[in-house]
Amino acid sequence: MAMEIHVQLTNQPIPASLPPPAHQGGVGAWTEFRGLVRVGENGSSIVALDYEAYDEMAQREMRRLLVELAAHHPCLNARVIHRVGVVPVGEAAIYVGIASAHRAEGFALLAAFMDRLKQDVPVWKRRSLSV
Amino acid sequence: MRILFFAHLQEVTGCTEFRLQPATPLSTDGVWSELMKSFPDLKHARAFVRLARNWEYVSDETIFNPGDEVALIPPVSGG
Numbered sequence: 687m688a689m690e691i692h693v694q695l696t697n698q699p700i701p702a703s704l705p706p707p708a709h710q711g712g713v714g715a716w717t718e719f720r721g722l723v724r725v726g727e728n729g730s731s732i733v734a735l736d737y738e739a740y741d742e743m744a745q746r747e748m749r750r751l752l753v754e755l756a757a758h759h760p761c762l763n764a765r766v767i768h769r770v771g772v773v774p775v776g777e778a779a780i781y782v783g784i785a786s787a788h789r790a791e792g793f794a795l796l797a798a799f800m801d802r803l804k805q806d807v808p809v810w811k812r813r814s815l816s817v
Numbered sequence: 818m819r820i821l822f823f824a825h826l827q828e829v830t831g832c833t834e835f836r837l838q839p840a841t842p843l844s845t846d847g848v849w850s851e852l853m854k855s856f857p858d859l860k861h862a863r864a865f866v867r868l869a870r871n872w873e874y875v876s877d878e879t880i881f882n883p884g885d886e887v888a889l890i891p892p893v894s895g896g
Contacts, residue, residue, distance in 0.1 A: 721896045737895070738823060739895070740869075740888055740890070742872050743872040743873075743888065746872050746873070747872075768896075779895075779896065780895070780896045800896060803895055803896050804895065804896050805893070806893065807893060807896075808823065808869070808890050808893055809893055809896070810823060810893060810894050811894045811895075
């Protein structure tokens with residue numbers, strides 16, 4: 687069965703809590719990751735990062751990567767939200783939620799996806815905003 | 818052919834997008850050659866910038882047609 691995929695870019699804060707997919711009884715693991723903006727970026731203290739994306743391609747590329755990686759790490763559902771625009775320190779720039787039958791596949795898919803995202807998905811930290 | 822620039826390439830070229838109007842389809846080398854006529858400083862970028870055609874990364878064999886959307890993708894830093 688093909689993995690269900692939801693990919694989104696947003697200039698709004700990512701919700702603090704997102705529910706796991708409730709419709710699939712086969713889900714045994716819901717693995718979540720949030721990448722936060724750190725106060726120290728490249729050795730200097732910042733208050734925010736400004737993210738830029740090539741929207742259409744970024745969404746397609748995230749979806750393509752998930753499909754490709756799910757062939758090796760079969761999972762049931764993947765949800766990715768990447769924030770664009772100004773993201774303050776302490777807030778999430780990215781959220782990934784993976785539903786799988788067992789935790790091992792979810793951990794593996796999540797780790798592999800984040801590695802590939804940082805190589806291939808056209809999103810950039812455009813500038814750091816300092817005090 | 819619509820050309821899009823992202824990240825610091827917008828400073829290099831001074832714009833976010835540009836129009837090429839090739840008379841015939843172009844190879845990857847052809848696209849770069851045409852771009853460098855208008856933006857000579859892009860020669861410094863070629864070694865680390867990937868091209869995308871219609872929202873997908875290209876190979877060396879890709880042919881670019883006049884109606885394509887082409888993006889110059891410098892090293893990414895999302896997440």
